[in-house]
Amino acid sequence: MTTSVAAATAPSGKPGRSGKPRAANLLKMLPLSPAIGLMLVFLAGPIIYCIYAAFTNMALTGTGAANVTFVGLDNFRKAFGSSAFSNAIWLTLLFTLLSAIIGQNTLGLGLALLMRRANKLVRNFVGTAVIGAWVLPEVVAAYLLSAFFNDEGTLNVMLHAVGLPGQDWLYAAPIIAVSLANIWRGTAFSMLVYSAALSEIPKEIEESAEMDGAAGSKRLVWVTLPMISRAVLTNLMLITLQTLSVFGLIYAMTRGGPGTKSQTLPLYMYEQAFSFSQIGYGTAIALVMLAIGAVFSLIYLRGLNSEAA
Numbered sequence: 001m002t003t004s005v006a007a008a009t010a011p012s013g014k015p016g017r018s019g020k021p022r023a024a025n026l027l028k029m030l031p032l033s034p035a036i037g038l039m040l041v042f043l044a045g046p047i048i049y050c051i052y053a054a055f056t057n058m059a060l061t062g063t064g065a066a067n068v069t070f071v072g073l074d075n076f077r078k079a080f081g082s083s084a085f086s087n088a089i090w091l092t093l094l095f096t097l098l099s100a101i102i103g104q105n106t107l108g109l110g111l112a113l114l115m116r117r118a119n120k121l122v123r124n125f126v127g128t129a130v131i132g133a134w135v136l137p138e139v140v141a142a143y144l145l146s147a148f149f150n151d152e153g154t155l156n157v158m159l160h161a162v163g164l165p166g167q168d169w170l171y172a173a174p175i176i177a178v179s180l181a182n183i184w185r186g187t188a189f190s191m192l193v194y195s196a197a198l199s200e201i202p203k204e205i206e207e208s209a210e211m212d213g214a215a216g217s218k219r220l221v222w223v224t225l226p227m228i229s230r231a232v233l234t235n236l237m238l239i240t241l242q243t244l245s246v247f248g249l250i251y252a253m254t255r256g257g258p259g260t261k262s263q264t265l266p267l268y269m270y271e272q273a274f275s276f277s278q279i280g281y282g283t284a285i286a287l288v289m290l291a292i293g294a295v296f297s298l299i300y301l302r303g304l305n306s307e308a309a
Contacts, residue, residue, distance in 0.1 A: 084260060130187060244265075
């Protein structure tokens with residue numbers, strides 16, 4: 001009798017469901033519901049609306065304002081068939097390459113290396129000057145750099161002082177001028193990223209490399225850069241995405257001119273959407289910008305994943 005009762009009450013050996021009921025899991029998510037709702041309204045909502053607008057003839061005035069209709073891929077066909085759009089893509093990539101990938105990235109690393117080996121006075125001076133340029137409002141920075149690059153600006157005064165000819169850089173080489181302005185304003189971020197990464201390198205490793213004959217550029221290439229490679233890729237991804245969307249600095253300095261010589265995609269999108277009132281077409285350009293940023297992100301993320309593997 002006892003044996004049969006024990007056998008009946010003994011566990012069967014098969015694990016039962018020990019998880020909490022679904023209602024309890026949903027209850028845990030309840031405190032997050034306001035944040036989720038805000039993300040849906042202010043993040044996902046505008047993105048969905050922009051995707052919808054890019055496939056319509058939406059406009060601020062005219063037929064597109066009174067009667068919004070679906071036009072399919074017409075806005076994208078119009079964009080990729082436009083020489084102005086091709087010019088904007090080329091200038092955007094050139095501006096990103098010069099001011100972010102080459103300029104800010106390289107100068108930021110150089111300043112971080114300088115700050116690591118310099119004395120306190122030099123570190124304080126360089127840090128104050130570089131970060132001061134970073135925290136300036138974009139419009140103020142644009143005004144200062146416009147005064148520096150124009151025909152009677154500081155750059156030409158210095159060139160004339162050493163016997164070299166000057167010119168109106170904002171007219172003769174506007175994309176170079178705005179690229180240098182973006183380097184001046186944005187290098188502080190790269191400097192801070194690399195300073196943090198360099199501080200994590202053990203000094204024993206650098207001392208061992210120096211004893212083995214890897215000094216100067218050899219140590220930088222074969223020891224320092226491999227050890228901060230993840231920081232390099234992370235910095236490149238962040239400054240590339242930020243530079244792709246630069247609008248205020250270029251608009252305040254050149255307004256995309258003269259002509260379209262410095263009209264990057266953000267300025268071209270603004271012109272089409274608000275100056276020419278073509279909201280649908282301008283939104284299609286914005287989606288192309290989003291796709292370009294996504295391609296850069298995937299490239300950098302793949303590099304980060306390969307580093308982790």
